[in-house]
Structure formats: structure tokens, C-alpha cells
Amino acid sequence: MKCLNNEKGQTMTEYILLILVVTVIAISVFKKLDEYLITNPDSFLSTYLLSYKSTLEGGNANFEGRYLRFKVRR
Numbered sequence: 001m002k003c004l005n006n007e008k009g010q011t012m013t014e015y016i017l018l019i020l021v022v023t024v025i026a027i028s029v030f031k032k033l034d035e036y037l038i039t040n041p042d043s044f045l046s047t048y049l050l051s052y053k054s055t056l057e058g059g060n061a062n063f064e065g066r067y068l069r070f071k072v073r074r
Contacts, residue, residue, distance in 0.1 A: 037044050 035043070040046070
């Protein structure tokens with residue numbers, strides 16, 4: 001009987017260690033993805049937002065993303 005109880009404790013310890021290892025790997029993967037996609041100045045999101053900003057500001061310096069008023073003749 002002592003051998004059977006010892007095996008149950010070993011199995012539980014192995015499961016806890018397995019969950020711990022999977023959790024550490026998942027956290028490190030999410031940190032790398034965060035650096036690649038969001039926080040890095042050269043990240044995917046920053047590149048996308050900078051291109052969107054340049055589209056709104058316009059290609060020449062005179063436009064600057066403002067609306068122009070036009071008068072309609074009657």
C-alpha cells in the first residue's frame with residue numbers, strides 16, 4: 001500500500017511541474033509577441049499607425065490633413 005500512495009504523490013508532483021513549465025513557456029511567448037507587435041518602436045502596430053498617419057497628413061507639406069472650403073457658384 002505504501003508504494004501505491006507514493007506513486008499518487010509522484011504523479012501529482014509531475015502534473016504540477018508540467019503545468020508550471022507550460023505556464024512559463026506561455027508567458028515568455030506572450031512577452032515576445034508583445035514586443036514584436038506592440039511595444040517595440042519598429043513593431044507591426046507602430047509601422048501600421050505611422051503609415052496611416054502619413055496617409056492622413058498628405059504627401060505634400062501644404063495639405064497637413066486639413067479640410068479645404070470651396071464656394072459653390074449659383
